[in-house]
Each structure stands twice: as C-alpha cells, then as structure tokens.
Amino acid sequence: MRPKSLSRVELAAGLLASAGAVVFVTAAIAELKPYVPVLSLGVLYVFAVLPVAVFWGIGLAALVSVASMLAFNWFFLPPTHTFQLSDGANWLALAVYLVTAIVVSALAASARRRAELAELREREAAALAGEVLEAEALRRSDAIKTAVLHAVSHDLRSPLTAIVAAASVLANSELLLADGDRVELISTIRSEADRLDRIVGNLLDMSRLDGGVAAAHPELWPPEELVGRAVEQAGPEAERIVVDIDVDAPPVRVDAVQIERVLVNLLDNALKFSPPGSPVHVRAEERDEELLLHVVDQGPGVAAGEREAVFAPFRRGDGVVVRGAGLGLAIARGFSEANGARVWAEDDPWGGHFVLALPVAERTPVVV
Amino acid sequence: MSRILVVDDEPQILRALEMSLRGAGYDVDTATTGAQALTTAAVQPPDAVILDLVLPDMRGTEVCRELRTWTSVPVIVLSVVGDESEKVAALDAGADDYVTKPFGVDELLARLRAALRRVDGETEPVRDVGELRVDIAGREVTFAGRPVQLTPHEFTFLSLLIRNEGKLLTHKTILEEVWGHAYAAESHYLHVYVSQLRRKLEPDPARPRYILTEPGVGYRLVDPSRRTS
Numbered sequence: 001m002r003p004k005s006l007s008r009v010e011l012a013a014g015l016l017a018s019a020g021a022v023v024f025v026t027a028a029i030a031e032l033k034p035y036v037p038v039l040s041l042g043v044l045y046v047f048a049v050l051p052v053a054v055f056w057g058i059g060l061a062a063l064v065s066v067a068s069m070l071a072f073n074w075f076f077l078p079p080t081h082t083f084q085l086s087d088g089a090n091w092l093a094l095a096v097y098l099v100t101a102i103v104v105s106a107l108a109a110s111a112r113r114r115a116e117l118a119e120l121r122e123r124e125a126a127a128l129a130g131e132v133l134e135a136e137a138l139r140r141s142d143a144i145k146t147a148v149l150h151a152v153s154h155d156l157r158s159p160l161t162a163i164v165a166a167a168s169v170l171a172n173s174e175l176l177l178a179d180g181d182r183v184e185l186i187s188t189i190r191s192e193a194d195r196l197d198r199i200v201g202n203l204l205d206m207s208r209l210d211g212g213v214a215a216a217h218p219e220l221w222p223p224e225e226l227v228g229r230a231v232e233q234a235g236p237e238a239e240r241i242v243v244d245i246d247v248d249a250p251p252v253r254v255d256a257v258q259i260e261r262v263l264v265n266l267l268d269n270a271l272k273f274s275p276p277g278s279p280v281h282v283r284a285e286e287r288d289e290e291l292l293l294h295v296v297d298q299g300p301g302v303a304a305g306e307r308e309a310v311f312a313p314f315r316r317g318d319g320v321v322v323r324g325a326g327l328g329l330a331i332a333r334g335f336s337e338a339n340g341a342r343v344w345a346e347d348d349p350w351g352g353h354f355v356l357a358l359p360v361a362e363r364t365p366v367v368v
Numbered sequence: 369m370s371r372i373l374v375v376d377d378e379p380q381i382l383r384a385l386e387m388s389l390r391g392a393g394y395d396v397d398t399a400t401t402g403a404q405a406l407t408t409a410a411v412q413p414p415d416a417v418i419l420d421l422v423l424p425d426m427r428g429t430e431v432c433r434e435l436r437t438w439t440s441v442p443v444i445v446l447s448v449v450g451d452e453s454e455k456v457a458a459l460d461a462g463a464d465d466y467v468t469k470p471f472g473v474d475e476l477l478a479r480l481r482a483a484l485r486r487v488d489g490e491t492e493p494v495r496d497v498g499e500l501r502v503d504i505a506g507r508e509v510t511f512a513g514r515p516v517q518l519t520p521h522e523f524t525f526l527s528l529l530i531r532n533e534g535k536l537l538t539h540k541t542i543l544e545e546v547w548g549h550a551y552a553a554e555s556h557y558l559h560v561y562v563s564q565l566r567r568k569l570e571p572d573p574a575r576p577r578y579i580l581t582e583p584g585v586g587y588r589l590v591d592p593s594r595r596t597s
Contacts, residue, residue, distance in 0.1 A: 190472075197470055217584065219556035222563040224574040225581065232575070247573065251560050256583035257452060 014056035018064045021048035026071050038076045039090065042097050045072060046104060053105030054112045061105030069098050151314045155199050159192035166192075202327045205261060206313060209334035216255035216338045220361045223249045223291055226256060227282055230263035237271045245284040245293075252291050252358040258335040259358065262343065265328035266295045266354050273352055274299035290342075290357040297352040307345040332356075370484055371395040373414035375405040375431070376446065377424050385418065388473040389480075402426035406434055409441070416442045416483055418476070419463070421454055429458045436462035442483035446471070452584035459538045459586065466536065466585075478594070482534030495530045497591045500569065500578060502530045511569055521546055522565050529579065529589035538586040562587060 025048045029041045045068035053061035070083065073094060078086050085091055166185040169175060177185075208214045224245045231241050252259075270280045274297035285292040302310055313330035336343040336356065346353040372394045376382045382398055389396045397412055399405040402423045409417065417435065421428035432443055443463045447455050455466050464486075465479050493505045499512040504527050509516045518526065525546045529537065539555035547554070562581070566573040577592040 193470070219559060221559045225559070225563055225576075228574040228576075229581065229583070243574065245574070247567065253556075256559070256581075260583065 010056070014052065014060045017055070018048070018052050018060055018067070021052060022064060022068050022071055024048070025068065026075060029072075029076060033076065039093055041076070042069075042072050042093060043100075045069070045097065046101060049101045049105050050108055053108040058102075058106050058109040061109065062102055065098055065101035065105065068101070069094050072097075148314050152199075152203065156196065159196045159199070162192040163189050163196075202331060205331045206327050206334070209331065209338070214258065214335065214338050216258055216335075216340075218253045218255055218339065220251040220253055221256050221259075222247075222251050223284055223293065223358070226252070226254075226259055227263060227293065229256075230260050230267060231282075233260070233264050234267045234271065238267075240271060240278065241267060241280045241282060243282045245282070249284045250286060250291060250360045253361040254339045254341060254358055255335075258339055259341070259356075262332040262335045262341070262356060263293070263295075265332040266343070266356060269328050269332075269354070270295050270297035270299070270352055273297065286360070287357075289360055291360050293356045293358065294346070295352075295354045295356070296348070296350075298350070299352040301348060301350075301352045302345045304347065307347075310345060311343075369393065369395055370415040371397065371412070372480070373397045373399065373405065373409055373412075373417045375399045375402070375417065375423065375428075376420040377401065377422075378420075381420075384473075385476075388477070392477055400424075402428070402431040402434075405431055409435060409439070413439065414441055416444065416480055418444050418446065418480070420446045421448075421451075421458060429454070429461045429463075432458055432463050433461040442486065444476070444479055444483060455585050456538050456540075459536060460540060464535050465588075479534070482590075482594075486533065486535060495533070497530060497533055497589060498578065498593055500530075502527055504531070516568055518565075518568065522568070525561075525565065526569075526589075529587065533589055533591065536582055536586050536588045542587065 022045070025044050029038070029044055032041055045065075048068055049061050049064050052064045073083055073085065073090075074081060077090050077094075085094075166188045169177070170182065170185055205214075224243070224247060227243055227245060231238050231243060234241060267280065267282075274280060278298040281294070281296045283294050283296075285294065311329045311333040313327050332343050340359050342355075342357040344355055346355050372389050374382060374385045374389065374396060375398075376385065377400045379400075382400065386396045386398055397408050397414060399408050400423075402425050405417070405419065405423075408414075419428050419431060423431070428445055432445065435441065435443060442465075445455070445458045445463045445466045446469055447458070447466050448469050458466065464483050467476050467479055494501065494503045501510045503509075507523060509518055509523065509526065525542065528542065528545050539558055540552050543551045543554055543558065559581070562579060563573065566576050566579055570576045570578055578589055580588050580590055582588065
C-alpha cells in the first residue's frame with residue numbers, strides 16, 4: 001500500500017522537485033514570451049503540476065498549482081513583479097488555470113494510485129500462488145525422495161549384507177570351511193560387489209539425467225553392433241537373448257554409450273520379468289525415419305494402464321514406489337530422449353514388449 | 369623381471385594392486401601423487417606405469433603428458449565409468465590403455481601383459497593375431513589361411529591396429545593415421561566403416577572378437593585366445 005503521508009525525505013525531495021519544476025517552466029515561458037501571447041503560455045505550468053501529482057500526490061501538486069499561478073502573475077502579467085493584476089480578464093484566466101491544474105493533478109494522482117494498487121495485488125497474488133505451488137511441490141518431492149531413498153538404501157543394503165556376511169565367514173579362523181565353500185563365498189563377494197556397482201552406476205546415470213548433464217554425442221552406428229554390445233553386458237542370462245537384425249539395417253545416429261545403457265536396461269527388464277530359460281527376442285524394423293528395435297519376452301507384459309508409469313523411477317504401474325523396482329526403465333527413457341529416440345511399452349497379448357525407436361541416419365556414401 | 373610403477377592416492381587400492389602385482393611376479397614401486405610419480409619414474413625407470421587419472425596434486429593426463437616428454441614406457445590409466453572425454457584426453461596425451469574402476473585384477477593384468485608385449489616385439493614384419501595373419505611388408509592378409517581382399521585404406525587401418533595389438537587407439541589417432549589430418553574429426557563414419565571391415569574378417573561381425581569397440585573412445589585389436597575377462 002502507498003503510505004498515506006510522505007516521509008520527511010520524500011517530502012524534501014518533492015518540495016525540491018516542485019520548486020525546480022516551477023522555475024523550469026517559468027524560464028521556458030520567459031524564453032517563449034516574445035513569440036506567443038503570454039496569457040496563452042500559462043497553461044504550460046500543467047507540465048510542472050503533472051509530474052509532481054504522479055510522484056508525490058495531490059497535496060504537493062495543489063501547492064505547485066498555486067505557486068505556479070503566483071509565479072505567472074508575478075513574472076508575466078502586467079503589472080509585472082507585483083501580485084496585482086491590471087486586467088480583470090486575467091483573474092479569470094488564472095482562476096481557470098488553477099482549477100484545471102488541480103483537477104488534472106487529482107486525476108493523475110488517483111490513476112497512479114490505482115495502477116500501484118493493481119500492481120501490488122498482482123504481485124501478492126503471484127507470490128501467494130508461488131508459495132502454494134512451492135509448498136505443494138516440496139511436499140510431493142519430499143515424499144518421493146524419502147520413498148526413493150528407502151528403496152535405494154534397501155537395494156544397496158542387500159548386496160552389502162551378502163558381502164559383509166561372506167567376508168566375515170572367511171575371516172573367522174574358528175570355522176572349518178570346505179574348499180568349495182570358500183570358493184563360493186569369494187564368488188558371492190565378487191558378484192554382489194558387481195551388483196552394487198551396477199546400482200551405483202544406475203544412480204549416477206539418473207543423477208546425470210536429472211542434472212541435465214547427459215549431453216549426447218551422436219555418431220553413426222550399425223544397430224547390430226549396439227545390440228551386440230548390450231547383449232554382452234547382460235550378464236549370465238545373456239544366452240537367452242536371440243538377436244535377429246539384418247546386417248544391412250541402416251546405421252542410426254546416436255550416442256553409442258547412452259543407447260547401450262538403454263538397451264542393457266530393456267534387456268535386463270525382459271530377462272527379469274520372464275520365465276527362467278525362456279527366450280528374449282530382439283528384432284529390428286525400419287519404419288519411416290526410424291529404426292525400431294523390439295525387445296520381446298514371454299513374461300506377463302505390462303498392463304494397459306501402466307505402460308507409461310513403468311518409466312517413472314522406482315515405480316511400478318500404480319505409481320507406488322517399490323523396493324527393487326529400480327531405475328532401469330527411467331534411465332532407458334531419459335537416455336532415449338537425450339538422443340532424439342523414443343521408448344515405449346507396446347500392447348502385445350503374447351508377453352512383455354518394449355520398443356526403442358532410433359533416428360536413422362540419412363544415407364551417406366561411406367569412406368573407403 | 370618387469371618393474372611396475374603404480375600411482376593412486378587411495379591407500380587400499382594401492383595396497384591391493386601392489387599385492388596382486390607382486391603375486392604375479394612383478395617388482396612394484398608406488399606413488400600417491402603426480403609429482404612423486406614423476407620423480408620415481410625418473411630415479412627408477414619402470415617397464416610400465418599404472419596411473420590413476422585423479423590425483424591430489426595434478427590430473428593423471430598431465431602426468432602422462434609429462435612422462436611422454438622423455439619416455440615411451442607403457443602407461444595404463446585407471447578411470448571411472450562415464451568419463452569418456454577424460455579417457456580420450458589421457459590416450460591422446462600418450463597413455464596406452466585404460467581400465468575402468470572398479471576393475472577385476474585379471475583384467476588389469478591382461479592389459480598389462482599386452483602392453484609389455486607390445487614393447488617387446490614392435491618390429492616384426494609379419495604379425496599373427498589369433499587366426500589373423502597380416503604381412504605388413506607384403507601387404508597380404510589371411511584369415512584362417514584364406515586370403516582376405518582389403519581396400520588400401522582398410523589395409524592401412526588393419527596394419528595400424530595390428531602394429532598396436534591390444535592397444536586402444538582413439539578415433540582421432542585412427543582417422544589421422546589412415547585418412548590424414550583433414551579427417552581427424554570425422555569419427556561418425558568410422559563405426560560404419562569398421563563394421564564393413566569386420567564383415568570381411570570376423571566370423572560373427574555382430575559379436576566381434578578381433579576388432580573391439582570402446583564406445584566414445586576408440587578401437588583395439590585383440591587376440592581372442594588371449595582374452596581373459
């Protein structure tokens with residue numbers, strides 16, 4: 001709200017500006033006097049009144065109106081350098097001027113006040129809306145963060161538990177262990193540490209995607225090579241994967257490291273949610289400007305209403321944060337988008353079916 | 369017996385590396401800073417260096433560049449996942465290879481053996497890698513005894529790879545050596561080109577065993593029978 005009364009500093013500034021304005025307009029009229037009938041120049045004092053009305057309000061503006069009327073009388077109306085007037089008509093002119101000046105300044109001041117009020121309301125409304133939104137977003141992201149942290153700590157803790165248990169058994173000299181047991185414990189430590197590394201890798205990928213630092217470096221790649229490398233990283237179950245990609249499939253323009261992460265996660269997902277020993281098929285299909293890689297398994301697939309939700313971090317279909325649900329599909333989605341590619345769950349009555357659509361490179365002659 | 373200089377500021381990693389390298393029959397020197405590494409390498413010249421890319425006093429890449437001003441000792445750098453540009457910088461600064469943390473000691477030892485082997489036999493005119501034989505002077509290539517027809521650029525590329533068997537060559541190095549400086553930035557065609565070459569050489573081009581891709585970094589030629597990891 002605009003303060004009702006002016007502060008001392010404001011008042012001083014206002015008085016100074018008012019005096020300046022009157023002096024300025026008076027000087028201007030003195031300059032113009034030889035060319036124009038002086039009585040018609042009195043109206044120029046409105047230019048002194050208006051700014052004062054806008055910036056300091058009606059009170060000072062009225063004062064300026066009176067002061068400028070007196071100044072006009074004193075300097076320009078005969079007999080000059082007196083406050084007397086020789087012509088009665090001049091009284092009327094001064095009176096009309098004074099009324100005009102005061103009305104104009106009242107209008108200007110109230111317009112200014114209204115504008116300020118509107119601006120203030122708008123700011124208050126915006127601030128309020130912002131606070132509400134922020135509070136809501138904070139509450140929601142806090143809830144998700146807490147849930148995700150729970151899920152992450154669980155996912156991290158299970159391999160850690162296995163490692164600590166295995167190591168402490170090995171360290172205990174009182175236990176009699178068969179050689180086979182010893183080897184098994186050591187391989188447990190190794191494989192659980194690998195699992196831990198994969199989880200940390202996923203978290204790192206996710207934070208890169210969230211932080212927007214996952215800039216893609218697209219190059220031309222033969223799709224069979226991208227898939228081949230992803231299959232190699234799919235771990236001990238990789239032999240279930242059946243790849244059917246024509247060697248003449250067109251090269252795609254993507255960041256190989258990132259698209260491999262997408263494919264590894266899609267393959268992991270397919271292997272995890274399909275019956276042991278059943279095959280996971282990868283086939284390619286060229287459609288428009290894209291190369292579609294289909295990853296098809298014989299698991300239960302994704303229910304119709306959950307096909308988007310599965311791409312949210314740590315969440316399954318119903319949006320609920322689940323331990324062990326992991327980040328795989330969220331990472332697949334994130335890196336796809338960074339590469340101008342698309343990934344989605346396909347409606348397929350036969351089983352799980354994910355599609356990765358990669359941008360095909362324009363056909364260019366290859367250097368020989 | 370070969371002398372290996374290990375440079376890492378993590379005491380546990382340093383200790384584990386020292387133990388496994390001694391166990392494999394190497395003499396081991398250790399350093400925990402870049403400055404210490406450079407001094408040790410000067411006083412007691414090693415046969416190979418294992419170098420962490422992140423050191424308290426300087427980047428591993430700088431240590432590498434510094435070493436290259438006076439020695440061609442093989443350098444294997446240790447790096448973390450996802451830092452392709454740093455790996456490329458280290459390789460372009462003269463490193464021979466990298467191993468990604470966390471790594472199995474088997475893998476590191478295999479890379480180390482390959483690096484030491486390269487120093488031993490750099491001048492043989494005929495190279496055998498698995499079933500692949502390249503007669504560099506005679507410009508002839510056979511795979512499992514059967515002749516392979518290559519274009520001139522393919523031959524130059526393959527001989528570059530085979531002269532550096534096991535060594536990781538960056539895209540920039542390959543493009544400069546095979547096509548010339550003007551093509552140093554054209555890496556996006558390289559992958560398609562390599563897949564053509566593989567079709568002439570590899571039994572299963574989609575799962576290559578000889579010419580291996582390090583995405584975002586480069587290519588290396590390996591002997592499949594020697595791969596351990």
